Amino acid sequence: MSEYIEIESEISDDDTQLFIYTNLQLSDSNTPEVYLSNAEMAEGSPVAQTFAAIVGIAYLQIDGSDLLIQREPNAHWHAIVDDISAALVDFFL
Numbered sequence: 001m002s003e004y005i006e007i008e009s010e011i012s013d014d015d016t017q018l019f020i021y022t023n024l025q026l027s028d029s030n031t032p033e034v035y036l037s038n039a040e041m042a043e044g045s046p047v048a049q050t051f052a053a054i055v056g057i058a059y060l061q062i063d064g065s066d067l068l069i070q071r072e073p074n075a076h077w078h079a080i081v082d083d084i085s086a087a088l089v090d091f092f093l
Contacts, residue, residue, distance in 0.1 A: 004023075005022070005023065005024060005088060005089060005092060005093070006022060006023040007020060007021075007022050007084075007085050007088060008020070008021045008022075009021075009081050011077055015077075016070060017068060017069065017070055018067075018068070018069040018070075018071070018077055018080065018081065019066065019067070019068055019069075020066065020067040020068075020069065020081070020084060021065065021066050022065050022066070022067075022088065023065065024065055024088065024092060025064065025065055026047050026062050026064065026065055026066075026067065027045065027047065027062045027063065027064060029045075029062075032061050032062065032063040033045055033048060033060075033061065033062040033063075034059075034060075034061050035048055035059070035060040035061075035062075036058075036059060037058075038052050038053075038057065039052075041057070041060060045062070046091075047062060047091065048060065048062060050087045050088075050090075050091045051084065051087060053087075054080065054083040054084060054087065055075065055079075055083075056071050056072050056074075056075025056076070056079060056080050057069055057070075057071065057072070057075075057080060058070050058071055058072045058075075067084070069084075
């Protein structure tokens, strides 16, 4: 793992998806991990379980070092980005 955790986020043009790019290996799977609810995240991989407590995530895809997220209708992206960043730092440090 790199000495530093790098996290970049980008919201889709239509404001429906959030892409998060990291320098961390979030999944060892050859196919993306897909979670359609917090309940599925709670039963998923250790990284997915870390995100299960984050309010506002409706859909999560973990693909190598990247995340794809869709939010619940009333959730705010800035809160989700802050919570995911904090969760990644806590998980890896």
